[in-house]
Amino acid sequence: xxxxxxxxxxxxxxxxxxxxxxxxxxxxxxxxxxxxxxxxxxxxxxxxxxxxxxxxxxxxxxxxxxxxxxxxxxxxxxxxxxxxxxxxxxxxxxxxxxxxxxxxxxxxxxxxxxxxxxxxxxxxxxxxxxxxxxxxxxxxxxxxxxxxxx
Numbered sequence: 001x002x003x004x005x006x007x008x009x010x011x012x013x014x015x016x017x018x019x020x021x022x023x024x025x026x027x028x029x030x031x032x033x034x035x036x037x038x039x040x041x042x043x044x045x046x047x048x049x050x051x052x053x054x055x056x057x058x059x060x061x062x063x064x065x066x067x068x069x070x071x072x073x074x075x076x077x078x079x080x081x082x083x084x085x086x087x088x089x090x091x092x093x094x095x096x097x098x099x100x101x102x103x104x105x106x107x108x109x110x111x112x113x114x115x116x117x118x119x120x121x122x123x124x125x126x127x128x129x130x131x132x133x134x135x136x137x138x139x140x141x142x143x144x145x146x147x148x149x150x
Contacts, residue, residue: 003048008031008037009041009045012027012041012042012045015030016051016054020055021054023035024039057149060113064115065113065114066115066116067112067142068113068141068142068145069111069114069120069140069142070109070110070111070112070139070142071109071112071137071138071139072105072139073086073108073110073128073134073136073137074106074134074135074136075108075134076134077133082133085131086131086134089128089131090108093127095112095114096111096112097111098110099111106138117141120139124139
């Protein structure tokens with residue numbers, strides 16, 4: 001990073017992380033800078049890669065995806081081919097909304113969003129477990145969300 005982030009930049013980042021669709025005029029009212037100053041700062045934060053992009057946060061329940069699960073996966077061996085195959089598998093299934101390579105008891109942690117318990121079970125038993133690179137799968141069903149990202 002070639003520049004220091006000051007308090008105004010932090011306020012801009014906080015506001016945009018909550019609502020990336022803010023106009024510069026709306027942003028300026030929130031952070032107490034002019035719209036032109038907000039625009040310049042926003043463009044600089046984007047250029048420097050501090051702001052990596054903007055997206056829409058979907059309401060999964062409104063889309064009929066009422067079950068969220070945390071799935072811990074261990075591969076049967078740690079070969080490069082197994083890792084490549086697993087990453088390919090993860091990237092081809094929209095039910096997996098997030099995936100992490102982790103330390104600890106699991107090799108990977110997946111966050112899944114499914115229609116219901118039956119569709120989650122189908123995914124685990126008919127897509128994930130039959131793959132030869134999978135050694136073990138453990139899952140937890142989320143009962144309710146207590147905190148969510150902006």
